[in-house]
Amino acid sequence: MASLINDVDVLVVGGGNAGFSAAISAAESGARRVMIIDACPEHWAGGNSFFTAGAFRAVYYGLEDLLPIVNNVDQALAKKIDMQAYTVDDFSHDIHRICGGRSDPALSRILVQESNSAVKWLAKHGVRFQLSFNRQAYEVNGRFKFWGGLSLKTQDGGKGLIEDLRRAAQGLGVRIVFSAAAKRLGFDPSTESVQSVFVQTAEGTEREIRAASVILAAGGFEANPRMRAQYLGPNWDLAKVRGTPYNTGACLEMAIRDASAKQAGNWSGCHSVAWDANAPAHEGDRLVSNEYTKSGYPLGLMLNTEGDRFVDEGVDLRNYTYAIFGKAILAQPGHTAFQIWDSQMTPWLRKEEYRDGRVEKIIASSITELAEKCEQRGLTNTTKFVETIIEYNDAATAFQKENPQKKWNPAIKDGLSTQSRAKRLSLAKSNWAVPLSKGPFMAVKVTCGVTFTFGGLAVDPKTAGVISSASNSTIPGLYCVGEMLGGLFYGNYPGGSGLTSGSVFGRRAGKAAAGAAIARRGNPHYMSRL
Known part of the structure; x- marks a missing residue:
């Protein structure tokens, strides 16, 4: 020096x-x-x-x-x-x-x-x-x-x-x-x-x-x-x-x-992201560094502790949403949320963000069991949690039946949504809406991480x-x-x-x-x- x-x-x-x-x-x-x-x-x-x-x-x-x-x-x-x-x-x-x-x-x-x-x-x-x-x-x-x-x-x-x-x-x-x-x-x-x-x-x-x-x-x-x-x-x-x-x-x-x-x-x-809820509060970890980011939400869902979705996880490519979704999480009860996927989606998650030993994974064989395990980590309404995921699955399935020509593609905005003639959610998932129906299921608890002002x-x-x-x-x-x-x-x-x-x-x-x-x-x- x-x-x-x-x-x-x-x-x-x-x-x-x-x-x-x-x-x-x-x-x-x-x-x-x-x-x-x-x-x-x-x-x-x-x-x-x-x-x-x-x-x-x-x-x-x-x-x-x-x-x-x-x-x-x-x-x-x-x-x-x-x-x-x-x-x-x-x-x-x-x-x-x-x-x-x-x-x-x-x-x-x-x-x-x-x-x-x-x-x-x-x-x-x-x-x-x-x-x-x-x-x-x-x-x-x-x-x-x-x-x-x-x-x-x-x-x-x-x-x-x-x-x-x-x-x-x-x-x-x-x-x-x-x-x-x-x-x-x-x-x-x-x-x-x-x-x-x-x-x-x-x-x-x-x-x-x-x-x-x-x-x-x-x-x-x-x-x-x-x-x-x-x-x-x-x-x-x-x-x-x-x-x-x-x-x-x-x-x-x-x-x-x-x-x-x-x-x-x-x-x-400011720039703020979905951040590991177990990360340090007042400073980053120089060993873990950016691996506390949890940006896999377009592949699944985000639910708050009351069991409600609060963002359109597929409104745009991750590059254009990850810097604002931290703010959305901060506005939720307890300033936390759960990211959720099924076994179809977990292989697509970035390993450095979701690998074993880096993040606490909540694993369950059913959505009901997942809700019960999330309850131990701050979820306050397990019934609504299950209902929200089931309603999403029904909407995503209805869209796929009406639009069989649309195929899931994580590299583009693929248009697979929850908004069909048969069923529409009050809060859409506009792209990558695949039913979360194949266990085991996984959840990760996240909060808001502020990056820069x-x-x-x-x-x-x-x-x-x-x-x-x-x-x-x-x-x-x-x-x-x-x-x-x-x-x-x-x-x-x-x-x-x-x-x-x-x-x-x-x-x-x-x-x-x-x-x-x-x-x-x-x-x-x-x-x-x-």
Whole structure:
């Protein structure tokens, strides 16, 4: 671990994917000294990025466009892959649709248009990409069918991503200092530009680090129960934290307080998922990491503790629903629910999320027995539980009888629903509605896991420079990337676009910050202050 130095060209606050992308970009753009500081100790390195599955949503032009940057596909395997192109129009449409048309158009346009070059830039710097067979493809009739426009992931997920980014940054001479929490910003009174960050060290002393440019990449406020309840609403203080406990919103509050940074984005919105009810409450588990996610609900049903369904499990592909269904679970009695499958569906569940030893499986030979066992884990109405599943099975069977031409296909929205002329549910399952009728049956108890918050700071899309609420112009020397950047996501987000955003805007911020630092270093008036 490097030690603090008093004077740098570019200081990056936060060591996740966005922070490392910014630091790497600054270093390769000519910044003389680049340093990353992180409030966490080294054994918590990587921020929330460490806890991700490493999925990057990016434009690509078919399989041939991705093969040069992935390491898990040989020629024989490539011949068994079905993968459609994911175009600029596809990505743009997904952001517009999933975010309800509220995403800042300039930010989303840059994210989409630079996504392809960003992942190739990361690959050039040694990030090991793979095709996401385990998460984004189903093997159907001997062929791997990729779905949902999210085909890339990093080797070993977020753990591998952070390992690769640290290696790349250190290879470029970037210093990385842990247990160094940014407390306040310092300004040049003559130019009103940011000139330093005051840092609290592990020993409790305060140090001033002078910097020609500062890039904030310290995450949102998802690990702060007070801020969650304040901004997201009642009961959000009870949600489980998926990732780092160090994303407390402190740097958001610092920028707003010290620099009058303009706020932007969906401050009452966040990314939250179906999460193992037995997971730790206030921080992620660095060994288990993303395996606490429970995203197999499209293959079955989700019932609350009163025995009612509360979401359309098949309304869309998982990529477009998993970030909002955590919120739906939090709104249920006891903030928990049960995911349910029969023996036809359990083989299709992702092994890393539902394997033995990782999750508590509730197994029964009948639906009635399953209800009785779930009662021991919080189910309050076993009769309604059984009735709900039977009613669903009847509706799914009626639809199949009326529509024998429709076939179950987990790689597309297959149209197998519960809504036929003979029987319709008040809450549909719009796709993948197969009767759960063949034992043994399995249930898993889930709750809400909060991933990251959507509220952040307003930035100039071209540079990621932070905008002042007082002047509505950029604040000289201050930039913002990653979860701290506001305006991209509203209510929901297309899966995998968070990491892509961190790299796209981190790359831009690093280049802009290096350019500004070089210009300031050449200014004799500025040099006289150092």
